[in-house]
Amino acid sequence: MNKSETTLSVLQEALQRLISGQPQRVSKTRRISVRAVEEEAGMGDGSAYYYSGFIKKIKNIQVKTKSVKPNSSLDQTLSSVRNKLKKEIQIKERYKLQLEEARLNLSMLATQHNEFMLEILQLKERINELLSDNTTDINSKSPS
Structure with missing residues (x-):
């Protein structure tokens, strides 16, 4: 695994923790956003923007959670x-x-x-x- 794949893996794990409601670094009540995923993954601002497919995935999840999570x-x-x-x-x-x-x-x-x-x-x-x-x-x- 190269560095890019490792970073993407860490971001995906952080996203899964946020979705499941069991984050380690951010508040449980915080809404899912690119910045929240980056903070949960322990990465700096803009780290996730190198992965446009991953950004689209986060945006889709944001739309779904707004309508599903009343x-x-x-x-x-x-x-x-x-x-x-x-x-x-x-x-x-x-x-x-x-x-x-x-x-x-x-x-x-x-x-x-x-x-x-x-x-x-x-x-x-x-x-x-x-x-x-x-x-x-x-x-x-x-x-x-």
């Missing part, structure tokens, strides 16, 4: 994050409703408080009037 781990992660966001939005809305109810209750309590205070003041005035009427009646009845 449930990748990245999609699952996005789905779980979206679900968490929906739950948080629901919790936020529930707290907004509770806050509005609490504000209404506070407003009603303040209104009742003001009404009671007004009634207390009126009753105090009435008591003072009765006391003053009572003292004038006592003074008028007392023998002088």
